Structure formats: structure tokens, C-alpha cells
Amino acid sequence: xxxxxxxxxxxxxxxxxxxxxxxxxxxxxxxxxxxxxxxxxxxxxxxxxxxxxxxxxxxxxxxx
Amino acid sequence: xxxxxxxxxxxxxxxxxxxxxxxxxxxxxxxxxxxxxxxxxxxxxxxxxxxxxxxxxxxxxxxxxxxxxxxxxxxxxxxxxxxxxxxxxxxxxxxxxxxxxxxxxxxxxxxxxxxxxxxxxxxxxxxxxxxxx
Numbered sequence: 001x002x003x004x005x006x007x008x009x010x011x012x013x014x015x016x017x018x019x020x021x022x023x024x025x026x027x028x029x030x031x032x033x034x035x036x037x038x039x040x041x042x043x044x045x046x047x048x049x050x051x052x053x054x055x056x057x058x059x060x061x062x063x064x
Numbered sequence: 065x066x067x068x069x070x071x072x073x074x075x076x077x078x079x080x081x082x083x084x085x086x087x088x089x090x091x092x093x094x095x096x097x098x099x100x101x102x103x104x105x106x107x108x109x110x111x112x113x114x115x116x117x118x119x120x121x122x123x124x125x126x127x128x129x130x131x132x133x134x135x136x137x138x139x140x141x142x143x144x145x146x147x148x149x150x151x152x153x154x155x156x157x158x159x160x161x162x163x164x165x166x167x168x169x170x171x172x173x174x175x176x177x178x179x180x181x182x183x184x185x186x187x188x189x190x191x192x193x194x195x196x197x
Binding site: 005006007010011012013016017018019020022023024026028030031033035036039040041043044045052054056057058060061062 | 069071073085091097099104106108110111117121128130131133136140141142143146149150154157158162163164167169170172173174175176177179182183184185186190
């Protein structure tokens with residue numbers, strides 16, 4: 001048997017009570033196996049997103 | 065390929081889920097939740113109803129950096145001594161945009177969220193006359 005490479009041994013896995021208040025944007029709670037996980041999240045609140053002045057509406061949705 | 069383990073959970077309680085969040089029991093191949101959020105808070109609550117053309121904001125246009133998923137350049141052997149993953153209970157209060165709760169095995173998870181948050185406040189001269197106290 002070759003010794004090279006990565007050898008993973010999963011022993012028994014037993015968890016008690018899982019209590020979560022919040023799972024945020026693009027977050028994962030996984031009870032199981034997976035190959036790949038990619039999570040990305042962008043949150044934009046720059047200073048210019050605080051608009052002080054007369055109420056100007058945003059551009060309307062174009063019908064698609 | 066190694067055998068897939070069984071996930072066993074006694075009880076699950078999720079109070080609230082929001083945009084594009086996933087609660088999945090059983091095995092799956094791939095999960096790709098996407099959500100675009102444009103959140104506007106106004107001091108004076110006047111909304112036109114059809115506002116929110118997302119294309120005008122860069123955040124909804126630009127691409128996210130992604131890792132190219134490729135198999136590891138060395139051999140990987142996985143042995144599951146126990147065929148089970150056990151949890152007694154899961155209790156989640158809230159799940160936000162593109163969040164995933166998965167009980168079971170999957171191939172890949174790829175989640176994306178874009179949130180643009182804008183607050184609009186009235187300047188002092190725009191404020192309606194306040195009642196005299």
C-alpha cells in the first residue's frame with residue numbers, strides 16, 4: 001500500500017444539541033459530507049449610500 | 065470513491081428562513097443558491113413600488129472571485145470507520161439570504177449573495193413641521 005497522499009479516517013461522529021441563533025448570508029450548516037464548498041457574499045453600505053436630502057426615487061424596474 | 069455516510073438527526077427546528085435559503089434533508093448533487101438584495105430604508109416611508117433596477121449598481125454587475133475547483137494533485141483515500149454522522153437536535157432561529165441547512169451528503173455547495181443597503185434621510189429643511197411640545 002502506497003504511503004503517499006492524504007489518508008483520511010472518519011471515526012464515529014456524534015454531536016449533542018446544536019443551537020444556532022443565525023445563519024448569515026451565504027453560510028452553510030452541513031450535517032454530512034461534501035466535496036467542495038464555495039460561499040461568497042458582498043455587502044455594500046458605503047458612505048455615499050447614506051443620502052441626506054430630498055427624497056429621490058431610484059430608477060424603476062424595466063419589465064422583463 | 066468512498067462510501068457516503070448516513071446523517072442522522074433527532075429533531076430539527078428552524079424558526080425563519082429568508083431569500084434563497086435552503087433547508088434540505090437527504091442527499092443532493094449540487095446546491096447553488098443566489099440572491100440579490102436591494103435594501104432601502106427611508107426616514108419618510110414613501111416608496112414608488114417599482115423601484116430597484118439592479119443593473120444600475122456595480123455590486124450586482126461585478127463578478128465574484130472564484131476558485132477553480134480541481135482535484136487534488138495527490139491521491140486521497142477516505143475511510144469511514146463509522147457510517148453515521150449523528151446529531152441529537154438542531155435549533156436555528158434565523159437563516160438569511162442564500163444560507164443552507166443540509167442534513168445529508170452533497171457534491172458541491174456554491175452560494176452567492178449581493179446586498180446593497182441604502183439609507184435616505186431627510187435634511188432638516190425637508191422635515192415636516194414637528195408638533196410643538
